Amino acid sequence: MDFQLTKLQLMTRSSIREFVRKEVLPLAQELDEKAEFPWKNYEQAVDLGVMDMTLPEDIGGSGTDFLSFIIAIEEFAHGSAALANSIALTEMQVHLLHDYATKDQQQKFIPRLIGAEILGAVALDETLAQAVSAFPMKAVSDGDDYIVSGKVRYIPNAPLADMAIAFAQTGDDKISAFIVEKATAGFSVGNTEHMMGQRSLPLGELTMKDVKVSVANRLGNEGDGTVMINACLSRMRIATAAVAVGITQAALEEASKYSKQRIQFGQTLSNFEATQNKIADIAAGAEAARLLVYQAAFLMDQHKKADKQSSIAKVFASDLAVEACKEAVQIHGGYGYIKDYPVERFYRDALFTRVYNQTNEAQRFTIAQLVFHEIK
DSSP, X not given: OOOOOOHHHHHXXXXXXXXXXXXXXXXXXXXXXXXXXXXXXXXXXXXXXXXTTTSOGGGTSOOOOHXXXXXXXXXXXXXXXXXXXXXXXXXXXXXXXXXXXXXXXXXXXXXXXXXXXXXXXXXXXXXXXXXGGGOSOEEEEETTEEEEEEEEEEXXXXXXXXXXXXEEEXXXXXXXXXXXEXXXXXXXXXXXXXXXXXXXXXXXXXXEEEEEEEGGGEESSTTTHHHHHHHHHHHHHHHHHHHHHHHHHHHHHHHHHHHHHOEETTEEGGGSHHHHHHHHHHHHHHHHHHHHHHHHHHXXXXXXXXXXXHHHHHHHHHHHHHHHHHHHHHHHGGGGGSTTSHHHHHHHHHHHHHHTTSOHHHHHHHHHHHHHHHOO
C-alpha cells in the first residue's frame, strides 16, 4: 500500500494551488456577494487543461487519473467551492458522454464542453431514491422521437445551461437519458434560486413541455439511465467530498493565521489551550477526510465499485467541513460573523456540501444498507 502521490499528482496540486492563490481568491468574495458565475476563472481552468483531464488521449483528453482530478477539485475549493463544483459538473457530463455517447454525439458536445464554449446541466431529480413511477420526467416514444415532459428543481448550472442531459422514465421500470439543447422547443429555464452559500454556482429549474427529442439524441440505450445515475452520483459524491476537504483546509489556515495574530489578555489566541484543541481537531479531521476521498477516487480509477466509499467520504468530509468552519468562526469571535473575513463565506459554503448530491441523511441510509449486505 503506497500513500505517496505521483509526481503528476503533486504537480497538479502545486499548479492549481498557485493558480487559486493568484486568480481565484482575489475574485471569490466579490463574486459570492454578487452571486455571479466565475466565468473568468472557469475559462482559465480550460487553459489549465482541467476540463479534459480524465478524458482518454485518443479523443483529445489528457488521459489523467480521476484521483489527480479530485486533487485539483480540492485545491479549487480552497479558493471557491462554487467554481470547484462547476468544474466537477462539467467533468461528470463529459465522462457520461465518453462512456455512453455515439461518435457523432461526442464530436458535437465534448469539445464544446471542455472548451467552455457551452455550459451543461444534468436534469436529475433526487426522487431517484423512490420508485421509477415517481420520476418527474417522462418520455414517451413517438416513432423516431421521444416526447419528454416534466420539471426538475435545484439543478446546478440550469440558469446558464446551453444543453442538458435529462433523465426520464421511458417505461414501467426504465430510466433513459437524453441530450436536450437549449433552443429545443418546449425546453425552458425557470426560477433561479438564491442560495445561502456557494452563491456563484447558479441553481435553477428546468422544464420540458412536450419536448420532441430525436432517438439520435438519446444517450446510450433505452433503460441505461439507472446505471448512468449510479455512476454520476458516485463520481459527484467524491467530488463533493473533495470540495468539503478544500473548504476545511481553507478554514483551518485562516483560523490558524488569525489565532497567531490576535492578541487577547496579553498573548496570542494560539497560546490558549482551547484554541489549540480546536485547531488540532480540524487538522486531524482534514487528514482523515482527505484519505477517505483519495481512497474513493483510487477505487474509481481501478474500475471498482465505490458506492460505499464515496458515500462515507461525502458524509464524513461534509460534516467535518461544517464543524470546522463553525470553529473557525468561533476562533475569529465577532469578526468571524462579518463578511470581510472569509470564514463567514466558508461556513455558508460548507453547509451546501451536506445537502448537495443527496443529503447526508440519505447517504447514511445507503451506507447502512451496504453494510447490512456485506455482514451476513
